[in-house]
Amino acid sequence: MLRVILVEPEGEYNVGFIARLCRNFEVEELYIVNPRCDLNKALEFSAKGQDVLKSAVVVSSLYEAMRDLDLKISTSSIADSKGDMLRKSMSPWEVSQLVGDRKVGLVFGRESVGLTRDEILMTDIMLHIPANKEYPVLNLSHAVGIVLYEIWKTRGATPRKSVVSRETTDLIEKYVKTLYEAIRRGDGDEAMYIAVKRSLLRGIKDEEEGRAVVRFLRKIYMRMIHGNE
Amino acid sequence: MLRVILVEPEGEYNVGFIARLCRNFEVEELYIVNPRCDLNKALEFSAKGQDVLKSAVVVSSLYEAMRDLDLKISTSSIADSKGDMLRKSMSPWEVSQLVGDRKVGLVFGRESVGLTRDEILMTDIMLHIPANKEYPVLNLSHAVGIVLYEIWKTRGATPRKSVVSRETTDLIEKYVKTLYEAIRRGDGDEAMYIAVKRSLLRGIKDEEEGRAVVRFLRKIYMRMIHGNE
Numbered sequence: 001m002l003r004v005i006l007v008e009p010e011g012e013y014n015v016g017f018i019a020r021l022c023r024n025f026e027v028e029e030l031y032i033v034n035p036r037c038d039l040n041k042a043l044e045f046s047a048k049g050q051d052v053l054k055s056a057v058v059v060s061s062l063y064e065a066m067r068d069l070d071l072k073i074s075t076s077s078i079a080d081s082k083g084d085m086l087r088k089s090m091s092p093w094e095v096s097q098l099v100g101d102r103k104v105g106l107v108f109g110r111e112s113v114g115l116t117r118d119e120i121l122m123t124d125i126m127l128h129i130p131a132n133k134e135y136p137v138l139n140l141s142h143a144v145g146i147v148l149y150e151i152w153k154t155r156g157a158t159p160r161k162s163v164v165s166r167e168t169t170d171l172i173e174k175y176v177k178t179l180y181e182a183i184r185r186g187d188g189d190e191a192m193y194i195a196v197k198r199s200l201l202r203g204i205k206d207e208e209e210g211r212a213v214v215r216f217l218r219k220i221y222m223r224m225i226h227g228n229e
Numbered sequence: 230m231l232r233v234i235l236v237e238p239e240g241e242y243n244v245g246f247i248a249r250l251c252r253n254f255e256v257e258e259l260y261i262v263n264p265r266c267d268l269n270k271a272l273e274f275s276a277k278g279q280d281v282l283k284s285a286v287v288v289s290s291l292y293e294a295m296r297d298l299d300l301k302i303s304t305s306s307i308a309d310s311k312g313d314m315l316r317k318s319m320s321p322w323e324v325s326q327l328v329g330d331r332k333v334g335l336v337f338g339r340e341s342v343g344l345t346r347d348e349i350l351m352t353d354i355m356l357h358i359p360a361n362k363e364y365p366v367l368n369l370s371h372a373v374g375i376v377l378y379e380i381w382k383t384r385g386a387t388p389r390k391s392v393v394s395r396e397t398t399d400l401i402e403k404y405v406k407t408l409y410e411a412i413r414r415g416d417g418d419e420a421m422y423i424a425v426k427r428s429l430l431r432g433i434k435d436e437e438e439g440r441a442v443v444r445f446l447r448k449i450y451m452r453m454i455h456g457n458e
Contacts, residue, residue: 013242017368024360024367048364093382131253131381135277138253138374139246145371146378152360153322183448192448195433195441203432204424205317212314212424219412219421224453 002151003029003105004144005065007119010036010111016045017141019053025148026155030056031065036110062107062119070102072123074115075147077137079128086120089128092150098125099151106147111140164201168210172200175217182224231380232258232334233373234294236348239265239340245274246370248282254377255384259285260294265339291336291348299331299395301352304376305343306366308357314420315349317427318357321376325383327354327431329392335376340369350423353398353430393430397439401429404446411453 004027009015015037022030030052032039039053046053059065066072079089098104107123109115120126129138129146138146180193204210233256238244244266251259259281261268268282275282288294295301308318319327327333336352338344349355358367358375367375409422433439 017371020368021371023364026361045368047368048366129378130385131378132255135252137277139249139274139276142246142250142371142374145367145374149358149360149375179449180445183445183452192441192445195438196429196445199432199434199438199442200425200428201432202434203428203430205428205431208311209314209317209424209428212421213428216409216412216421216425220408220449220453223412224449 001029001101001103002027002099002148002155003031003065003069003103004148005031005033005062005105005107006035006140007033007062007107007115008036008110009108009140011140012037012039012041013045014111014139014141015039015042016047016049016053018049018144019046019056020049021141021145021148022052023049025152027052027148031105032056032058033062033065034060062122066105066107066122068103069105071098071104071125072107073104073125073127074107074109074120074123075127075129075143076109076114076120077128077143078114079126086117087126087128089126092127092129092147093154095125095127095147096151096154099155106144108140108144164204164207164210168207168214169201171214172204172210172217173197175214175221176200178221179217179224230258230330230332231256231328231377231384232260232294232298232332233377234260234262234291234334234336235264235369236262236291236336236344237265237339238337238369240369241266241268241270242274243340243368243370244268244271245278245282247278247373248275248285249278250370250374250377251281252278254381256281256377260334261285261287262291262294263289291351295334295336295351297332298334299398300327300333300354301336302333302354302356303336303338303344303349303352304356304358304372305338305349306357306372307343308355314423315346316355316357318355319431320359321356321379322383324354324356324376325380327392328380328384331392331395335373337369337373354427393433393436393439397436397443398430400443401433401439401446402426404443404450405429407450408446408453
């Protein structure tokens with residue numbers, strides 16, 4: 001279970017965008033601690049995340065927003081300066097591995113000044129999005145988007161299997177080979193055959209695309225056999 | 230070299246946020262095709278990305294924004310529906326592997342209607358950010374943020390060598406197109422062309438393999454023209 005917690009957000013557009021992002025990346029709960037902006041205006045920016053925003057839980061302290069969580073993760077654009085143990089950070093992809101089926105809260109601070117040290121201290125882990133060293137400060141909702149995307153990848157992402165059938169693979173091999181045999185001059189030419197076959201088999205995404213490639217190769221072959229009629 | 234290309238953006242805040250994101254993730258160039266909003270107002274949202282926005286190149290056609298690029302990548306929230314060869318997509322983490330040291334353009338469409346099919350057809354690859362199947366439509370600048378973050382991770386981490394040269398990519402496109410034109414019967418046949426071109430561009434591993442594919446295609450073409458002598 002994932003909960004996004006915004007601490008004293010100041011901008012309507014950010015709150016609206018974050019509600020939309022919660023919908024895009026299937027976040028279960030949105031909590032807002034002491035909003036400093038008009039949540040009704042924020043609705044304008046939430047598109048199909050309106051319901052998320054309407055059912056957001058507004059509380060008056062960060063403690064209240066976090067007390068039933070298994071894992072509390074704060075976020076900051078200031079991280080990993082020497083000697084500062086509090087701000088030693090994890091990256092979004094490292095954090096995404098920790099979520100599992102726990103009740104996890106992601107805490108994002110104010111647009112202007114982020115989270116205080118005391119607030120960070122209340123959490124278990126601090127997350128930092130690596131970016132340009134000269135300017136790593138992301139806008140609030142864009143930081144939320146990147147973190148949610150990265151966690152969603154790990155949580156929901158069904159790994160994409162290669163789904164080209166054996167039959168289609170065989171046909172591609174057959175036609176590439178037949179074409180190759182029609183044009184080969186010597187043994188050195190075999191490199192061409194291997195290159196084309198492998199590139200196609202590596203590059204084809206699914207059965208549908210594979211069949212379109214087969215049609216192409218078959219037509220080329222027929223045309224070659226029957227000449228330029 | 231990375232270029233972000235916005236096609237007819239409609240919202241000042243999105244353009245401003247994108248300029249900021251370009252700075253956050255060290256994008257070299259921002260191009261804007263026919264802006265539908267006030268770029269001066271956009272400055273308000275760009276924070277320390279102001280210089281990026283001030284030096285953005287405004288052009289009047291997508292062609293103009295892309296003509297000197299090695300690899301053109303379109304983006305869409307509509308992807309991978311059955312039968313639609315044009316919208317077979319790659320994920321941000323797959324695309325991030327293709328960048329290397331090539332001149333790459335990332336093309337993002339209008340907030341309201343995205344990119345047209347013709348615009349997508351002008352590009353080499355289509356990228357889609359996987360998200361909630363019921364609502365995968367991200368706000369424009371948040372989509373940009375996620376893609377730039379993912380590419381930055383790969384660029385910053387392990388600088389990959391350029392896989393295939395511009396010249397070789399162009400030759401592959403040229404020969405696949407010429408062969409396609411020799412065998413096409415109707416508009417429905419275009420799917421074959423798209424499938425073969427994309428599978429090859431995706432699958433080819435390096436320059437050497439790319440050149441072998443070019444030799445193969447050239448020989449097939451010569452043989453087809455001169456018939457079965």
